[in-house]
Amino acid sequence: MTHIKRRTVLAGLGAFAVTPVFAPAIAQKRYDEGASDSEIKIGNIMPYSGNASAYGVIGRTSEAVMKMVNDAGGLNGRKLNFITYDDGYSPPKAVEMVRKLVEEDKVLVVFNPLGTPSNTAIQRYLNTRKVPQLFVATGASKWGNPRQFPWTIGWQPDYATEAAIYAKHIIQNNANAKIAVLMQNDDYGKDYFNGFKAGLGAAHQKNLVQVSTYEVTDPTVDSQMIQLKNSGADVFFNITTPKFAAQAIKKAAEIAWKPIHYLNNVSSSFASVLKPAGIENSQGIIIALYRKDASDPQWANAPDVTAWKQFMAKYMPNADIRDDGHNYGYCVAHTLLQTLKQAGDNLTRENVMKEAANLKNYESPLLLPGIRVNTSPTDFFPIQSVQLARVKGESFELFGNVLSNESA
The missing domain is CATH 3.40.50.2300 (Response regulator)
Structure with a gap:
């Protein structure tokens, strides 16, 4: 794997590198707003209208993933209540909708809000309120700054x-x-x-x-x-x-x-x-x-691609499976599911954020071979590897090595 040297990621232990608190022999359930024995509320904003509306399929796919989980009995016995609003790719509208999610809907986290301008507009508010801004749908480098913004974490390569x-x-x-x-x-x-x-x-x-x-x-x-x-x-x-x-x-x-x-x-x-x-x-x-083109014949027999196609056929039967937004939404939603699984019955915002910064070699479905999700209290860049490809026919032809920014 080839390593590309990038600017030094802002150092600092952030808000979650604190003196360990030892759990009692029998773990107690712990909740913040948006979580209970029966439910986890997940907030989201997407541009379902406007010039960036092509990205709206990401939110709809994440919503369908939550439905799939609920149909299978939920996550750790809890149903996932996915609440998504249209921000029109407008920063003022993004602020309005996120305030509604936090103050009226009382969600546990705001997940995968899309766009650099919108996320910039809501970042300080969510960090002040100590609400996780999880796996933002933008690769701006500012999302990997745990010292200044310990409640915001990126997802895709920056x-x-x-x-x-x-x-x-x-x-x-x-x-x-x-x-x-x-x-x-x-x-x-x-x-x-x-x-x-x-x-x-x-x-x-x-x-x-x-x-x-x-x-x-x-x-x-x-x-x-x-x-x-x-x-x-x-x-x-x-x-x-x-x-x-x-x-x-x-x-x-x-x-x-x-x-x-x-x-x-x-x-x-x-x-x-x-x-x-x-x-x-x-x-x-x-x-x-950094993700497989699920329509590419070379991945036709890959188990994660087969599962994705079955999911799309059942939960989004009228969707265009060539739209990469569905692939993205499915992949990032599984990263959220892994984070919530790790949080277990300790569904406080602080613990969910702690687990988002504790993903180790997680193989989210549809990632290319050799690419994994890794985070730590000082590394808020979950995916830092890519492979170059060129358009050939109606698919991508991969070439060269996986290029990575992961720490050695």
């Missing part, structure tokens, strides 16, 4: 690491590459871009010949794509969410621009990105993956 891997791959293959970047003009886009520049290193900053930005409220990125082509770039790093990723791929084909194309992982869905853009236009695009 954007800065992913972008650095792309940059290193570009330079290794062509030290004189002329690179153009399209990026969303917010914290999400900047986190990717800063990681990309760090990966290029000072000696290769000159390789960046054009950087164009767009706003999440923009109707298209057509003008930006024309600008990028006119720069003369032969490599394109595409930092976009699904709607704009599909537009960018399609526009590149329309204007006959054929650079080596790197696409950020958040837009790796065949259903919401590559098919709308045109499969023929998407060939050869390079993406860093």
